[in-house]
Amino acid sequence: MAGAQVVDSGEKRLNELGYKQELRREMTLFKTLAISFSTMTLFTGITPLYGSSLQYAGPASLVWGWVVVSFFTWFVGIAMAEICSSFPTTGSLYFWAAHLAGPVWGPLASWCCAWLEAIGLIAGIGTQV
Incomplete structure (x- = not known):
């Protein structure tokens, strides 16, 4: 079929429920990096936080703080992904x-x-x- 349109399982399920898929479900590497870096700039812009951390605890506290917080943030992201995947809209x-x-x-x-x-x-x- 030359004119056949490829429909993934998510879009098919939306059609069964009476919804039309309006947003694309694809992210390029550039889009992913852009969103990641724009989110990270919120934290790097907080210089008073870094200043006091460097003054009282040193650079090791910043590095290990980022590692520990990033590790636990993954659990929040995994939970949100699970919730997101269960809803078709x-x-x-x-x-x-x-x-x-x-x-x-x-x-x-x-x-x-x-x-x-x-x-x-x-x-x-x-x-x-």
Whole structure:
């Protein structure tokens, strides 16, 4: 079939549920590196934190601190990936919070999630100034 379109299992499942896939599910190496480095710059922009760490604990505390925190951050990432893989839509954290909290607490959980993300973005932008 020359004109046949390749449909992956996720898109097929979305179609069965009545949804249309609107976002691409592919990340190039450049996109992955761009997101990673833009996230990391939030932490490197906090010079007072580094200044006091270097003054009182030395460079070893910074290196081992990054190693330990990175190790435990992997567990958060793995948990989020597991949650993400179980939902067929791209509703992001708001949808996950509402769905996991249930019908009673879902709207409040989604609202809190949105505000916490907005506050985090504003604080993150503030660290770059």
